[in-house]
Amino acid sequence: MSYLTRQPLSLDALLKSVGGPERGGTCAFLGTVRDEKGPSGVTGIEYSAYDAMVESELDKIVAEARDRWPDARVAVRHRLGFIAAGEASIAIAAAAPHRAEAFDACRYVIEQVKKRLPVWKKELRRDGSAVWVDHQPVHTP
Amino acid sequence: MARHHGLGQLTMPAVRVLFFAHYAEALGRDETVVDVNLPATIRDVVRSVRALPGGQQLPESPLTALNAAHARLDARVNDGDEVALLPPLAGG
Numbered sequence: 538m539s540y541l542t543r544q545p546l547s548l549d550a551l552l553k554s555v556g557g558p559e560r561g562g563t564c565a566f567l568g569t570v571r572d573e574k575g576p577s578g579v580t581g582i583e584y585s586a587y588d589a590m591v592e593s594e595l596d597k598i599v600a601e602a603r604d605r606w607p608d609a610r611v612a613v614r615h616r617l618g619f620i621a622a623g624e625a626s627i628a629i630a631a632a633a634p635h636r637a638e639a640f641d642a643c644r645y646v647i648e649q650v651k652k653r654l655p656v657w658k659k660e661l662r663r664d665g666s667a668v669w670v671d672h673q674p675v676h677t678p
Numbered sequence: 679m680a681r682h683h684g685l686g687q688l689t690m691p692a693v694r695v696l697f698f699a700h701y702a703e704a705l706g707r708d709e710t711v712v713d714v715n716l717p718a719t720i721r722d723v724v725r726s727v728r729a730l731p732g733g734q735q736l737p738e739s740p741l742t743a744l745n746a747a748h749a750r751l752d753a754r755v756n757d758g759d760e761v762a763l764l765p766p767l768a769g770g
Contacts, residue, residue: 654769
């Protein structure tokens, strides 16, 4: 299954995919589009990606997590396209026999995603402007 | 990927180059094909891209990928490879 979707993320589906009676600790992470007060507040973010590389990098990251925590199961989905403030852009679930591995595996995946995943965000702001995150304004009406 | 030149007698090794986010906006396209004189590195490909209209807006040393995996600028490229120039990553 692809790690990418343009539909709203379902944490329930991820939790079901990692759960099992031998795994007593489950950790879930949701990254959501953050708004800020004021005219530069964010109404939503347009996410784009190098899709093929996202798939291969996430394959590697999940395999690395499995190597580090062999008894853990992790699942991750990243949403692309326009995502309104307050909605989730990434969901990660990690389940393991004990909570420490579940927390560690979940944390590992999100930290590697931040460092390695070829995904870009264009913030759409309340004042009508659009700004690439970590870059200069691209449009001001 | 090698492209024919002239009367089809000569071919030039070439790589496909992908652009994303504000790099694609700066160049007005999301991909191109760049001829390379082998041996060549990703740095040579970046140099060719920066000579295109809008290419000066790209940094001299961007993040890059080779065939969908992170790669250093000194990585060798071969005919038919896919090079991607990656703006600062913002996933999650």
